[in-house]
Amino acid sequence: MKRRGCVYILTNKNKTTLYVGVTSGLYNRLLEHVNHKYPSSFSAPVQYRIRICYEFFSTIQEAIYREKGLKKWRREKKETLINDFNRNWKFLNEGIGLC
Numbered sequence: 001m002k003r004r005g006c007v008y009i010l011t012n013k014n015k016t017t018l019y020v021g022v023t024s025g026l027y028n029r030l031l032e033h034v035n036h037k038y039p040s041s042f043s044a045p046v047q048y049r050i051r052i053c054y055e056f057f058s059t060i061q062e063a064i065y066r067e068k069g070l071k072k073w074r075r076e077k078k079e080t081l082i083n084d085f086n087r088n089w090k091f092l093n094e095g096i097g098l099c
Helices: 024-035 060-072 077-086 091-095
Strands: 005-011 018-023 050-057
Touching: 005 024, 005 060, 005 077, 018 024, 018 060, 018 077, 050 060, 050 077, 050 091
Parallel strands: none
Antiparallel strands: 005 018, 005 050
């Protein structure tokens, strides 16, 4: 059985930084970010708690490939992707109970 994958973009409260991640379980991964499960991780120093964009894939390998591509993008290009998905940068955590 193949694991599905998801690429997601998080931002901080002030929308000054973006974080691109990949997971096979979006809800649990967001809980880990919110609860700072990995305090020595790359994303730990910045309070990335706000989900603003995500894409699902049929396999985790496809998601990993997409994540690697997105991480190479300049911020302006990532902002265009976010704007196409979520024009007002609405905090999407509320829809899954993570505010």
